[in-house]
Amino acid sequence: MAKSHAHGAAFRSVLRLFALFGHPVRVVIFQRLARVPMTASELAQSLPISRTAVVQHLKLLEAARLVDASPDGRKRVYRIRPKGLIPLERWVRLYLDEAIPDGHRTKS
Numbered sequence: 001m002a003k004s005h006a007h008g009a010a011f012r013s014v015l016r017l018f019a020l021f022g023h024p025v026r027v028v029i030f031q032r033l034a035r036v037p038m039t040a041s042e043l044a045q046s047l048p049i050s051r052t053a054v055v056q057h058l059k060l061l062e063a064a065r066l067v068d069a070s071p072d073g074r075k076r077v078y079r080i081r082p083k084g085l086i087p088l089e090r091w092v093r094l095y096l097d098e099a100i101p102d103g104h105r106t107k108s
Helices: 002-021 024-035 040-045 051-063 082-099
Strands: 067-072 075-080
Touching (some): 040 075, 051 067
Antiparallel strands (some): 067 075
8 A cells, every 4th residue: 555655646746747847838948947047037038928927937846846046146046956857757767668678778
């Protein structure tokens, strides 16, 4: 039963990540932050939404532990937190391990 509960909790965290990345703006924000840390204002300059909307998306990503923010004077600089993707990686790996024969796997 404990294993089932742990599996259920892990699956729920994967579903939360899918839901977060289900919004295209959050995907773009995450991709841009993966290239270079930025402030909300810097992100908003190249997005079709307001700075306030960008901040709302960043708060959701931060709550999901996908991004971190550090103070820089009066600004907050956001950067991705790759460890936040670990639940998704583990979930995908379950299916890859079943689908790919041992001799054909690449080392990661």
